[in-house]
Amino acid sequence: MDAAAPKYTHRQLTRWMFKVTRPVLAPLLASSAARVADQMLGVIMLAYCGWQLGLRLTGLPHATLGRVVLVLGGIALVKAFLRYLEQFTGHFVAFKALELLRREAYEHLYPQAPALTRSARAGDLLVRVTRDIDRIEVFFAHTFAPAVSAVLVPILTSLLAWYWGAGILALLILACYAASLAVILLLDLGSARRAANQTLQVRSGIVTQVSDIIGGNREIRGYELQDDFFKKQQQAEVELAKVTAPTHLVLGLRRGVTFGAVIGMTVLLTLVGFGQVRAGQLTLPVVLAVAAGAFRGWESVRGVEDFSTFLTQSFASAARLLELTSGKPVPEGGTLPLPEGQLQFTAQDVDFYYEDATGQAHQALKQVSMDVPAGQWHALVGPTGCGKSTLATLFARYTDPQAGQLLVGGQDLRETQVDALRSAVVYVPQRAHLFNDTIAANLRLAAPEASEPELWRALEIAQVAEEVRQMPQGLETMVGEKGTAVSGGQRQRLAIARAVLMHPRALILDESTAHLNDELAAQVRRQLREALPQATILEITHRISQLEGVQTVWVMDQGQIIQSGKPSELAQQPGVFGSLLSRA
Numbered sequence: 001m002d003a004a005a006p007k008y009t010h011r012q013l014t015r016w017m018f019k020v021t022r023p024v025l026a027p028l029l030a031s032s033a034a035r036v037a038d039q040m041l042g043v044i045m046l047a048y049c050g051w052q053l054g055l056r057l058t059g060l061p062h063a064t065l066g067r068v069v070l071v072l073g074g075i076a077l078v079k080a081f082l083r084y085l086e087q088f089t090g091h092f093v094a095f096k097a098l099e100l101l102r103r104e105a106y107e108h109l110y111p112q113a114p115a116l117t118r119s120a121r122a123g124d125l126l127v128r129v130t131r132d133i134d135r136i137e138v139f140f141a142h143t144f145a146p147a148v149s150a151v152l153v154p155i156l157t158s159l160l161a162w163y164w165g166a167g168i169l170a171l172l173i174l175a176c177y178a179a180s181l182a183v184i185l186l187l188d189l190g191s192a193r194r195a196a197n198q199t200l201q202v203r204s205g206i207v208t209q210v211s212d213i214i215g216g217n218r219e220i221r222g223y224e225l226q227d228d229f230f231k232k233q234q235q236a237e238v239e240l241a242k243v244t245a246p247t248h249l250v251l252g253l254r255r256g257v258t259f260g261a262v263i264g265m266t267v268l269l270t271l272v273g274f275g276q277v278r279a280g281q282l283t284l285p286v287v288l289a290v291a292a293g294a295f296r297g298w299e300s301v302r303g304v305e306d307f308s309t310f311l312t313q314s315f316a317s318a319a320r321l322l323e324l325t326s327g328k329p330v331p332e333g334g335t336l337p338l339p340e341g342q343l344q345f346t347a348q349d350v351d352f353y354y355e356d357a358t359g360q361a362h363q364a365l366k367q368v369s370m371d372v373p374a375g376q377w378h379a380l381v382g383p384t385g386c387g388k389s390t391l392a393t394l395f396a397r398y399t400d401p402q403a404g405q406l407l408v409g410g411q412d413l414r415e416t417q418v419d420a421l422r423s424a425v426v427y428v429p430q431r432a433h434l435f436n437d438t439i440a441a442n443l444r445l446a447a448p449e450a451s452e453p454e455l456w457r458a459l460e461i462a463q464v465a466e467e468v469r470q471m472p473q474g475l476e477t478m479v480g481e482k483g484t485a486v487s488g489g490q491r492q493r494l495a496i497a498r499a500v501l502m503h504p505r506a507l508i509l510d511e512s513t514a515h516l517n518d519e520l521a522a523q524v525r526r527q528l529r530e531a532l533p534q535a536t537i538l539e540i541t542h543r544i545s546q547l548e549g550v551q552t553v554w555v556m557d558q559g560q561i562i563q564s565g566k567p568s569e570l571a572q573q574p575g576v577f578g579s580l581l582s583r584a
């Protein structure tokens with residue numbers, strides 16, 4: 001997946017962000033109002049100081065120092081309260097926006113799984129649902145209120161100047177603010193936006209690398225590849241420094257421009273103001289009040305500096321998240337209940353393609369047609385990578401084929417209710433995932449109401465009960481992250497036990513006994529057959545010499561079914577099955 005942002009316009013992204021975070025719009029407005037009021041009080045404070053200084057310099061009646069301090073202290077108190085209000089509502093908005101965005105992401109991810117998780121890079125996915133969401137949150141925390149105050153504070157400041165009779169100075173303030181805003185925003189376009197997109201891409205690559213390193217730690221140590229991986233990480237860091245350089249250049253330039261502009265504006269206002277004082281059109285206190293107030297009001301424009309940086313990053317992140325959440329839910333539709341009775345499966349002229357990271361399609365299944373008779377045990381065999389798992393996941397409707405049709409009990413899978421299908425047709429994947437929880441909790445994922453005796457029964461069928469009994473914590477044993485605290489064979493049998501608890505009408509076992517010795521594997525198969533006498537069982541296996549009780553075997557090669565029949569018949573015929581058998 002590419003992190004390219006231009007897929008969506010800023011308008012589309014803004015509309016999407018506001019749509020997702022609609023519930024926080026009211027506090028967002030409150031936060032913005034508090035910010036504007038706070039900054040305007042800042043303007044008034046400094047203008048008051050300028051005014052009092054002007055009165056003193058011109059010998060006009062002025063307030064005592066104590067009174068000035070009292071007035072400033074009073075304003076400061078209100079200002080502090082407004083600042084607190086802005087921060088409080090701003091943080092409320094930010095955390096609520098985080099929650100809403102996360103919910104939006106996960107709500108859209110689940111319907112796309114498991115097709116999405118089969119193809120997306122796990123690290124990149126992780127970055128999108130964590131870092132990208134954090135960046136979008138910044139849009140609400142640091143972007144909206146500064147944008148509002150950057151527009152309103154200059155207008156209100158110049159209105160104040162106009163109210164004091166300094167019309168020309170008011171116009172000058174507006175012109176200076178507008179020019180600076182334009183420069184800041186223009187300096188941000190182009191290179192900075194591209195840099196933000198590239199940065200996200202590189203960062204996502206780094207996270208993918210890190211998750212790869214953590215996952216493949218044993219291999220890296222085993223093959224002594226630490227230096228290679230370290231160098232790879234270093235290269236990525238260098239790349240990151242390279243792509244972030246334009247952003248830093250723009251930031252530095254902008255900081256210089258804004259600092260120069262604030263000084264320039266204050267000097268200009270003072271000079272023009274003095275001219276007007278000399279011409280008798282304005283008084284010195286007004287000029288000093290306006291110049292000081294305008295100087296303070298600059299804070300609002302400075303906020304735009306940060307805001308435009310955050311905005312660029314937020315848009316880039318929003319584009320990546322929107323791309324993820326707008327992925328097509330797989331599968332869709334399906335209103336018919338599952339047909340009654342034993343389940344028969346049919347594939348008719350099925351083609352399936354995987355898309356790689358560059359968007360190129362690779363065909364995994366070619367014109368596959370097969371009939372899996374109901375209520376018997378069948379096997380799917382073939383060399384590695386020939387398409388067995390792909391075909392099996394299509395029967396559980398993890399995803400849909402690009403061409404052809406799949407039927408269950410004579411009914412199109414696309415027309416069948418997905419929930420009904422998934423609770424009746426259970427696919428036990430090659431690398432079944434165990435969650436970092438107890439054995440009991442992992443089993444109850446399939447059947448939350450299952451009693452302890454039911455759990456033990458399922459474990460017995462899967463031939464793992466004895467081992468669990470011997471564990472000090474028994475059913476309460478933690479399986480560790482990704483089930484690393486149990487052996488590969490135990491993990492597989494726990495996954496089988498979990499499937500058994502669903503009382504499936506059809507079971508697809510994808511190399512589910514690969515880690516077991518022949519004898520244990522045969523026991524598991526026998527127990528399963530006894531426990532699920534009516535179920536249709538399709539087993540993907542490399543254990544080709546152990547197909548006792550198997551009615552039909554399909555042999556696949558390079559995405560096609562090339563042989564099918566009873567194992568004993570196929571063993572007599574020339575072909576792939578015979579040669580696989582001779583090697584077994």
Ligand SMILES: Nc1ncnc2c1ncn2[C@@H]1O[C@H](COP(=O)(O)OP(=O)(O)OP(=O)(O)O)[C@@H](O)[C@H]1O
Nearest residue numbers: 118119354355364383384385386387388389390391
């Ligand atoms: N998520 C994926 N993205 C891209 N290509 C994939 C993906 N999964 C599988 N493939 C490719 O599709 C083809 C069929 O893969 P599949 O896993 O179905 O084969 P298999 O027969 O089950 O292999 P094995 O016996 O090794 O498990 C292979 O060429 C594989 O590289």
